[in-house]
Structures are given as C-alpha cells and as structure tokens.
Amino acid sequence: MPVNLQAPNPLDLAPVAGVTLGIAEAGVRKANRKDLVVVRLEEGTAVAGVFTQNRFCAAPVQVCREHLAAGSAVRAIVINTGNANAGTGADGLARARRTCASLATLMGVAPEQVLPFSTGVIMETLPVERIEAGLPAALADLQPSHWGRAAEGIMTTDTLPKAASRQLTIGGKTVNVTGISKGAGMIRPNMATMLGFVATDAVIAPGLLQPLVKAAADQSFNRVTIDGDTSTNDSFLLIATQRAGHAAITSLSSEEGQALQAAVFEVSRLLAQAIVRDGEGATKFIAVQIDGGRDEAECKLAAYAIAHSPLVKTAFFASDPNLGRILAAVGYAGITDLDQSLIEMHLDDVHVVTQGGRHTAYREEDGQRVMKQSEITVRVDLKRGAATTTVWTCDLSHDYVSINADYRS
C-alpha cells in the first residue's frame, strides 16, 4: 500500500541520448519474473557512483569499485534481482566477474567496462549460468524508451516501479535527467541506496560527476530510512552521456551547473522518497525535521533516532499521538549535553512541546488530527545552534512484519 505513489507513466520518462535499456526473464530465483536488466551506454559516457558503507558489501559492489577505479570507460550495466551475491566470499566475487566478462564478450568491450549490480537474498550462491543465458534476450530488448521496463526489472519487494524524469534547457539545448530506483526493505542507505540509477545527456566535465553524485546522494538516498538496516548492496550511479549538444559544464557553481545540479537533486530526491513511499508495509510518509542543532551531525542523530524508533513508528501506524515517544528518542539519540528544558516540538502546524514539556495549549484532538494524515512532518527544535536536517521515513505496520517474516518463502 504505497503512500501517495503511482507507477510512472512511461511517456513521462524522457529518453537520455546514448542510453538504451533492455530486460529479460533469467529465472535467477523464480521463473516468469523480469529479473535481469542491461543498460547500454554509448562511447563517451562518463559514470560516477557511490556505494554502501556496509563492511559486508556485496561482491558486485566490490567489482563496481574496482572497475570504476580502473578508469576504463563504462559501456554497460547489468543488474539481477533474486540474489544479492553478498556474504558469498571469494566464490561470489568470481561469479560477479564472470557476469561482467560474459556481457563484455557479447558486446565486444572489455570486462572492466561493465558494472554489475545484484539485489535479493543474501548468502546464497549466484546462479551465474542463468544470468548468462538471459543476456542475449536482454540485449535484444535494448531501447531508449525502456526506462519504465527497467524500473520494473529491478523490483524485489517493491510494489511499484520507481522512476522520475526532468528536463531543463542549457545553452538553448534540451537536457534530460531520468532515473530509476528500487528498494522497500533493508533501507537505511549510508552512501546511496540499493539501487538508484540517474542518467543525463548533459555535457559535463567528467571530474564534476563524482562530487555531483555524492552531493545528490546526500540530498536524497542518504536521507531516507525504512528499517535502519543498511544494505550490503546499496549503489547509486550517475551517468552523463554528454550528448545534449550544449557547451560543456565546467563548474557546478556556474549558472548551468546549478541548473543541472538542481534537476539531478530533484530526480534523486523523488526516487529516494519513492522508496520510502513504497516502504515495506508503509501506510504513512513522515518527514522528520530537526532544527537548532550545533551541526548537521547531531541533527542527524536526533532525526534517525526518531525515524528508527519502533515505538514512534508503531504510534504513527496507529495514528496515535503518543508523542512522548518522540521526546524519548531525542533524549537517547546520543547528544550527550542536550538540555531537555529547551526542546520545542511541532507536529505539522500543531505546537506540542515547549521548553521540554507539554504545551499548555496542546490538545490531544489536534495531535490526533495530524496523526491521521498520510503525510506528516515532525519538527523538533534543539535550540542549540543553526544547523538543520530532514530525513524521510515511514511507519511500522503489521504488513512490515508479514512481508519480512515471509520474504523467502
């Protein structure tokens, strides 16, 4: 039951010159399931990525890092669902490399020019033969218009495909920014989420791509959480095909650089929020905004303490303004010298807490009214400084338990 999220209309997803996408049914875990996606990138495309900080990072994440570090021009991306190829040791690495080599052979490029991605169950052997057998069908399916199909092809427990697209004009030329993402559980990206791909045909100095993808992740995927579980496979890739025909952007602080950055941020944020809106069992979309921190780090401590508290999340599920649970989470967030007597809290427009205690004007029915909404903003002011942050999360419902108690069966 996604929260205010619809499947994207394929017609709304602008093709990006230089990118084609194809999918296939490889039967990685289950038959008759679109579980293999290939993205082909034309020559001259620049790629940058950010990956999970989980120390148990998956084999494909390790191979992606190697291939990007090698500096070869990336020409293809291959993504399978049904198996994360994580917790698989040296054998998993070999299988991820073999996937790249097989696709490279079919495409006539070097193995280092292929980036592999996997998502699904952890600690099971990747059936690489099935992926190899599915590659020709995925290649035959390559089309510039297949962004919507690709968004479907990377789904696991997602109930809807996730995609977003924006257009802007640079130097009189139309520039497209289109991306897809997936994820509904094991979502607390620490760098990027499993999986996000954003492509643009903008012409941009390749050296600007890494800071841009890092900044985009920090404004989007690194601000969402569903269950606090940082995945072994989180990956977020920014692709610039350089084909829009305008003069190259050589600085992100130029007017054109700022315009492109804004579009990339917006597409990334929509994709990240789509993951929360489709969070496992989610019935509510919640923005947690912390103001008045000394620095962003302590704002994040408080925001994530609230966003991860099972007690807070079940209260949202119940539409129960049991808001003391939010104060308790702020209190244990790890801000050791926090002065509780300064804290202010609002629930949307309702002033709930002042000077660390219940506001005398606060009425239960006002809290109740807001808690019944499907979109809610919790705003806590720490009154210690000028830093602020916002993270997005969802509630914890019976369906979250059902989905995760049944996931493998």
Added chain:
Amino acid sequence: MPVNLQAPNPLDLAPVAGVTLGIAEAGVRKANRKDLVVVRLEEGTAVAGVFTQNRFCAAPVQVCREHLAAGSAVRAIVINTGNANAGTGADGLARARRTCASLATLMGVAPEQVLPFSTGVIMETLPVERIEAGLPAALADLQPSHWGRAAEGIMTTDTLPKAASRQLTIGGKTVNVTGISKGAGMIRPNMATMLGFVATDAVIAPGLLQPLVKAAADQSFNRVTIDGDTSTNDSFLLIATQRAGHAAITSLSSEEGQALQAAVFEVSRLLAQAIVRDGEGATKFIAVQIDGGRDEAECKLAAYAIAHSPLVKTAFFASDPNLGRILAAVGYAGITDLDQSLIEMHLDDVHVVTQGGRHTAYREEDGQRVMKQSEITVRVDLKRGAATTTVWTCDLSHDYVSINADYRS
C-alpha cells in the same frame, strides 16, 4: 506469550530483613489496578542506584539523583505506574517532589529520604493527588513478604510479574538477595532498566554499593534490548539493609565480597532476562554472542546491530534461517575496518558462515531446526582480537506492533 518465564512463587522470594513492601490501587491512569508501591527501609540501610542516560530523563529520575547526591539516608521508595512523569518540564519536577514530601510526612522522615519512581505514558501530567490519596493504603499494606505483590504492582505492559531471589552464607550467617523488575517495551537500557530493585541484608561498606550496582547493571540490564528504545525512566536500585549479622564486607574482591557479588549478579541477570522473556510480543529468547573483537565496545556495536535489526528480528519470528540478514547487520554495525573475509558465524551448534561466506557444509535444514527453537544463541566471531560480549533480545512479531499501536487506547 512470555518465553520460558513463569510468575514467581511468592514463597520462593526470601524476605530481606529491614525491607517491607506495600501496594495500593491509586487509579493513576485506570481504576481497579494495583499501580502504587511503597517500599519502606529501616534505619541503617545503604542504597545506590544507576539511572537512564536518556537526556530526556524523567522528573522522578532527576529527583532520585538529587536525593542520592544529598547523601541523606534513604528510608522509602515510592513507585507509580500509568504515568512516567517524563517530558513534563518544571511542573513534572514539582509533582515528583510533592510525592516525596507527602510520603515523608506520613512516615515522619525528610523528603530527601524518599526516592520516587514512575513508569507509564510519557508527556502527561502526573495526577499527584491520586497518588497522595493512595499512600495510606500502601503503608497499611507493608509486609516483609510482599515482594511478589510489589512485582505485580510495578507492571505495565508486562504479562507476568518479575522477581528473583538467592540465598548465600557469609560468616555462618544466611544472607538474602531478592529483587523485582518490570518492563516489556521501550527497553534498551543504557545504565539500567526501568525498573529494577534488588535488596540484600548483607552487611557491606556503603562505599562498595555504587561500584557493585554499576557492575551488576553492566552484567544484566545493560545487556538486554527489546526494541532499542532507551526509556526516559530506567532506574536500577541496590539496597543493602546491613542486617544479616556477619562481619562487614569491606572489599568486593574478598571471598565474601565475591560471593555476594555473584549472587547480586545472578539475581540481576535473571531479572533482566525476565524482561526480555516477557518482551512485547516476544516468541523467542535470543542470546547474541560476539567473540574475537578488539575490545568490548566493538563487540557491543555488532551485538546491538544484530539485536536491533527489524529484519533479523522478523526472521527469528518466522523461524526463517534468512541468516544473511545477520551478516548485513554486522557489516553496518560501525566497525569501520572490519574484514568480512574473516567472519565466522554459528547458530547454536550449526556452523553457518566461514571466512565471510556460506559454509559448504551448512544445510538449510540445520538452520531451520535451530530457528524453530524458543531459545537460540547467535555466535559471531570477528577474528580481530580476544574481546567478547553477549546481549539478550527477543524477536519482532505482529503482537509487538499490536501492543504498541494500541498501548494508550
């Protein structure tokens, strides 16, 4: 549905000379509920406590700290359920002080000789008049044998009262150690839990009591977690009435000191584990043991990452050996230089992971067999050093969501 936990037989709870306990129905939140407990301590009793590190600590916790710091001889404890008196600002502090003053007047002692404790809903005004009205009945109920009744009187979402008792002999004299605890949700004590009380009639130098209560908390309440939510009211008190008649213990490392410490540790651990066994919605009791850490701190990081992961906890609920989720939690625990290729994992006697990947001899049915048990030990070896730790937790079930979505209604 508590896991392997029975209500204590009152006959098994040894009275502690110098301690009497009485309960009453004060109607703090609901009528016809035993919600007020008074514990009377005879002259000469020494008391030490540890309290929540939550910066939003409750008013009674602040008053306890003040009264203990003042150094007056503690003569009474007063505990109410139904209202936590937390997130209540200056007004909450005044109400906690008034509770102490009223009981002190009735007992003919000073207000500083009373320690107040509250547990229940956060951010609601404490109905101190109802507590005052209930105090005479609680005082009239005082008996040395009322440990079981007191354990009932401090319950909130607990389904069973929690108490434990041990006897030992020091210098030919029988020494009693008896305690009670409560708690089933908002349980991730950081110092002590809400609420634990252990009393002994041992004769012990008062200066030894604070290190003993701290050590006991670290071996018991500070090692359990249900939902990762550190309460605003966690409190753990150790009471020594000095009446057993043996020569005073002047060192915890003496033979007698070690014997008493062992008994206090055991009673504390049983009380702490009882809280997990009665965890909200719990169907399984899980010990998470981390070996091979460089220090205890990193062992705790890994243990709590596993114990707090909603994905791990729902897999236990489902008896599903989806054990890659445990590896993922170890990976994001925050041990930044962890080498995944060294990790070993056992589930009870089953060797699941070797060198960071699935053990070739591991069979799904072996994992399944252990996961179906009501008591399970997860053992992860980080292979980095000699440090070790164990924490105790429970699974995450539909009933946890139901209980916390309905708690206030």
